[in-house]
Amino acid sequence: xxxxxxxxxxxxxxxxxxxxxxxxxxxxxxxxxxxxxxxxxxxxxxxxxxxxxxxxxxxxxxxxxxxxxxxxxxxxxxxxxxxxxxxxxxxxxxxxxxxxxxxxxxxxxxxxxxxxxxx
Amino acid sequence: xxxxxxxxxxxxxxxxxxxxxxxxxxxxxxxxxxxxxxxxxxxxxxxxxxxxxxxxxxxxxxxxxxxxxxxxxxxxxxxxxxxxxxxxxxxxxxxxxxxxxxxxxxxxxxxxxxx
Numbered sequence: 001x002x003x004x005x006x007x008x009x010x011x012x013x014x015x016x017x018x019x020x021x022x023x024x025x026x027x028x029x030x031x032x033x034x035x036x037x038x039x040x041x042x043x044x045x046x047x048x049x050x051x052x053x054x055x056x057x058x059x060x061x062x063x064x065x066x067x068x069x070x071x072x073x074x075x076x077x078x079x080x081x082x083x084x085x086x087x088x089x090x091x092x093x094x095x096x097x098x099x100x101x102x103x104x105x106x107x108x109x110x111x112x113x114x115x116x117x118x119x
Numbered sequence: 120x121x122x123x124x125x126x127x128x129x130x131x132x133x134x135x136x137x138x139x140x141x142x143x144x145x146x147x148x149x150x151x152x153x154x155x156x157x158x159x160x161x162x163x164x165x166x167x168x169x170x171x172x173x174x175x176x177x178x179x180x181x182x183x184x185x186x187x188x189x190x191x192x193x194x195x196x197x198x199x200x201x202x203x204x205x206x207x208x209x210x211x212x213x214x215x216x217x218x219x220x221x222x223x224x225x226x227x228x229x230x231x232x233x234x
Contacts, residue, residue, distance in 0.1 A: 032219070034221070034222075041229075043209065043226045044163075044224050049219045091160075095222075097220070104170055105220065107165070109165065110155070110162040110163040110164070112161055113160070113162045115160070
């Protein structure tokens with residue numbers, strides 16, 4: 001259980017275009033999803049927290065107009081990189097969060113990641 | 120402020136040898152602690168977690184970790200490493216930040232396995 005999928009797994013786009021990445025929780029409902037960015041040989045950098053039915057909360061320094069997040073349902077969140085530039089090239093990972101026990105903490109399960117290359 | 124420190128950037132062990140990856144955390148309340156593994160070009164897989172109770176927790180793939188409150192540590196161990204264990208390992212603490220519950224990650228430790 002607790003499977004999270006991402007689509008596409010890799011994408012190449014031209015500078016100035018937009019690209020959408022989907023994150024789905026396949027066998028559970030996630031009230032909260034997270035979007036991370038990871039540079040080569042580095043740790044994960046949290047970009048934003050996405051709650052179903054409400055606006056995403058962005059981390060300091062992350063441009064919300066460039067990285068549009070939509071959390072339309074309890075199983076789907078999307079990240080759209082608008083007007084992409086080569087510096088947006090990176091590995092983007094989503095996670096979905098849920099509580100195994102009502103009194104316990106939230107656990108995050110991660111998608112396989114999306115490699116974005118902007119040419 | 121919450122933080123996680125993984126002091127070893129790289130560790131190299133021989134196949135069959137034992138392994139210990141270090142993790143220290145800073146968190147004011149009772150920590151929820153996690154270890155994740157990431158293979159190249161992949162997402163993160165949860166190895167094990169500590170919430171409460173027994174301080175020695177067992178995970179998948181033969182890994183275990185011990186929570187030591189007095190040392191603010193949550194070190195990951197495996198008695199005999201396999202070549203397939205070569206990967207990046209991340210320690211994380213679950214923390215409530217503002218109104219959200221987030222993971223604070225360490226910088227990761229890359230495990231290399233000698234044949």
